[in-house]
Amino acid sequence: xxxxxxxxxxxxxxxxxxxxxxxxxxxxxxxxxxxxxxxxxxxxxxxxxxxxxxxxxxxxxxxxxxxxxxxxxxxxxxxxxxxxxxxxxxxxxxxxxxxxxxxxxxxxxxxxxxxxxxxxxxxxxxxxxxxxxxxxxxxxxxxxxxxxxxxxxxxxxxxxxxxxxxxxxxxxxxxxxxxxxxxxxxxxxxxxxxxxxxxxxxxxxxxxxxxxxxxxxxxxxxxxxxxxxxxxxxxxxxxxxxxxxxxxxxxxxxxxxxxxxxxxxxxxxxxxxxxxxxxxxxxxxxxxxxxxxxxxxxxxxxxxxxxxxxxxxxxxxxxxxxxxxxxxxxxxxxxxxxxxxxxxxxxxxxxxxxxxxxxxxxxxxxxxxxxxxxxxxxxxxxxxxxxxxxxxxxxxxxxxxxxxxxxxxxxxxxxxxx
Numbered sequence: 001x002x003x004x005x006x007x008x009x010x011x012x013x014x015x016x017x018x019x020x021x022x023x024x025x026x027x028x029x030x031x032x033x034x035x036x037x038x039x040x041x042x043x044x045x046x047x048x049x050x051x052x053x054x055x056x057x058x059x060x061x062x063x064x065x066x067x068x069x070x071x072x073x074x075x076x077x078x079x080x081x082x083x084x085x086x087x088x089x090x091x092x093x094x095x096x097x098x099x100x101x102x103x104x105x106x107x108x109x110x111x112x113x114x115x116x117x118x119x120x121x122x123x124x125x126x127x128x129x130x131x132x133x134x135x136x137x138x139x140x141x142x143x144x145x146x147x148x149x150x151x152x153x154x155x156x157x158x159x160x161x162x163x164x165x166x167x168x169x170x171x172x173x174x175x176x177x178x179x180x181x182x183x184x185x186x187x188x189x190x191x192x193x194x195x196x197x198x199x200x201x202x203x204x205x206x207x208x209x210x211x212x213x214x215x216x217x218x219x220x221x222x223x224x225x226x227x228x229x230x231x232x233x234x235x236x237x238x239x240x241x242x243x244x245x246x247x248x249x250x251x252x253x254x255x256x257x258x259x260x261x262x263x264x265x266x267x268x269x270x271x272x273x274x275x276x277x278x279x280x281x282x283x284x285x286x287x288x289x290x291x292x293x294x295x296x297x298x299x300x301x302x303x304x305x306x307x308x309x310x311x312x313x314x315x316x317x318x319x320x321x322x323x324x325x326x327x328x329x330x331x332x333x334x335x336x337x338x339x340x341x342x343x344x345x346x347x348x349x350x351x352x353x354x355x356x357x358x359x360x361x362x363x364x365x366x367x368x369x370x371x372x373x374x375x376x377x378x379x380x381x382x383x384x385x386x387x388x389x390x391x392x393x394x395x396x397x398x399x400x401x402x403x404x405x406x407x408x409x410x411x412x413x414x415x416x417x418x
Contacts, residue, residue, distance in 0.1 A: 024199060024232055024274040028191040033275075034066040034107045036186045042087055044177035045152070051145040053152040053174045054137070056082040059348050060154065060178050062276050065090065065107040069098050071234060071272075077121075079156055081114050084137070086144050117160050127159065134163030141169065152177060179352040183345055184373035190398060193347075193375060193407065196233065196273035197281075197396065201410045203227030204269065204283065213261045213287050217241055221254045224269070233273035237349065240268040240392075243287065248383040248390035249337050263287045264296055266392040276348050280377045281408035282394035284416070292416050299382050299391040300416035302334065306380040307393050310342060314378070314397065314404050318370045320353060324361040335359070337390065339381040346377045346396055374399040375407065391416075 041064050045053060055061050058074040061083045074080050074095075081098070084091045092102050093114040102108045115133055116122075122129035141149050152174030153161055165171045185193065207224045221241045228236065239254040244263035246252050259265060264284055271279040284300060286292045292300075309328040323342070330338050343355040355376070356365040370376075375398050383390020396408040 024195040028195070028275075029188050030066070030192075030275075031106060032188045033186065033192060034105070036189065037063050037181070038065065038085075038090065038107045040181035040184065041085060041178060044181040045085075046087070047180075048152075048172075048177045049150060050152045050172060050174070050177055051149040052084060052086045052141055053154075053178065054082055054084055054156065055154060055174065055178070056080075057155045059276070060174075060182075061092070063178070063182055063348055065092060065102075065105055067092060067102050067105055067108065068234075068276060069095060069101050077116065077118060079114065079118070079160070080116050082156075084140065084144075089144055091140075118157060130157075130159040130163045133160060134167055137164065138167035138169060154178065182347045183352050184371060185347065185375055185398070186373070190375075192275040193277045193279075193398075196271070196275060196277040196279045197407055197409070199231040199233055199274050200228065200269050200271045200279035200281075201408075202231065203233075203271070204267070204410055207267070208283075208285055211259070211265060211285055211287055213259055213263075213289075215259050217243055217246070217254045217257050217259065220259065220265070224267075224271075228271050228273060231274065233271060233279075234276060235272050236270055237272055237278075238268065238270040240266075240270060242266055245388060247284075247392070248387050250339065250381045250383065250390060250392060259287050261287060262290050262293070264292075264299075264389045264391065266390065268392055268394065272349065278346050278349050279396070279408075280346050280350065280394065281396050281410060282379070282392040283410060283412070284391045284393060285413060286415055296389065296391075297416050297418065299389065300393075300413065302331070303380040303382040303391040303393040304412060304417065306330070306382070307378050307395055310378045311395060311397060311404060311406075314343075314370060314376065314399065316370060316372045316399055316401060316403075320355055320365065320368045320370070321361065323355050323370065324358045324365060327355075327358060330357065330359075333384050334382050336385040337381065337383045337387075339379045339392075341379055343376045343378045346375045350377075370399055372399050372401050 056079040058071045081095045082093045091110045092108045099111045102111045117130045117133040119126045150170040154174040203224045206227050210223045241254045243259040243265045247266045266284045268282040273279045306328045313326045345351040377396050380393045398405040
């Protein structure tokens with residue numbers, strides 16, 4: 001029997017090898033994408049005076065390194081895995097038995113075992129576990145960046161943050177530098193965004209083709225989810241698909257409710273898809289068999305008008321306040337049920353910035369600048385307070401040097417626009 005190097009053979013099956021040559025990766029330099037994103041975080045750390053960040057949000061870890069592991073589990077069980085990033089070191093603390101998942105990632109200098117400082121892992125010994133966790137991390141930080149460092153944290157339990165501060169570290173929130181890093185996409189990164197959108201559009205087309213009265217919302221929603229998974233996407237972040245009276249008000253989770261005849265069916269994709277990028281557009285369909293009613297068409301046309309007006313005013317250099325002032329005025333009868341945002345950033349999930357309606361800006365809004373490289377989702381929900389049905393529409397766009405580029409290509413309903 002011929003001898004062979006098992007490790008060399010096995011390396012071909014490592015996660016990075018499979019991800020980088022998957023069909024949706026064709027034509028994308030994923031090494032360049034990962035290195036760009038890690039450098040973006042480091043640039044923002046420097047800009048905000050942060051010596052090191054400890055990231056436990058799995059989305060932020062994936063942004064900074066490209067690595068993924070049990071994304072949904074890790075969101076609930078922080079810190080099950082975490083990343084220590086400085087200007088010259090990237091150390092991934094990986095979940096027990098999972099070190100191999102970071103093999104080949106040029107964005108990770110070293111992999112160590114994570115120590116999960118959570119109550120479910122430590123039980124009544126949680127305080128001691130947190131103290132040890134903080135002491136060990138403080139020693140490592142002193143070695144890498146010196147004593148008294150400024151350290152950015154996000155999504156760690158309060159006991160860990162308190163214990164780290166007691167070690168003489170200056171603790172700040174990592175959200176601002178990380179969100180500002182994620183906000184600007186590279187040209188290569190946009191290929192990942194588009195790959196995710198194309199896969200999600202395939203899934204939505206399958207969902208649309210499956211619509212029939214008598215099907216439950218859950219059954220219909222599962223068509224989308226199955227297609228996303230089989231195309232190497234990750235998961236659906238929400239369950240926003242409703243039919244008939246359950247389309248008004250919005251934000252009712254998909255249920256066992258059966259779709260009736262001649263009802264509206266509203267969908268918000270919220271797909272964490274290929275390469276971990278968020279594919280976020282909304283469409284509303286009609287179940288048939290008859291034509292939509294005048295009321296259904298009116299709701300749809302109003303939502304369509306809102307989305308396209310607000311897309312048309314977007315441009316680089318515009319302030320968030322100026323956008324709010326120029327955005328489409330929501331008619332009074334639809335105002336109470338308005339979507340809570342006019343537009344929002346979109347990358348690996350929904351992200352900075354949030355752009356608010358004119359009426360909400362005094363209480364909720366903040367100013368900033370719309371910049372080239374931002375990807376934004378322009379939102380509309382139209383339904384009267386107490387009305388029978390509502391319409392949800394949304395488009396995903398890229399801010400360019402001169403205006404916008406439409407990213408989401410799934411068609412609108414001609415039967416509802418007539």
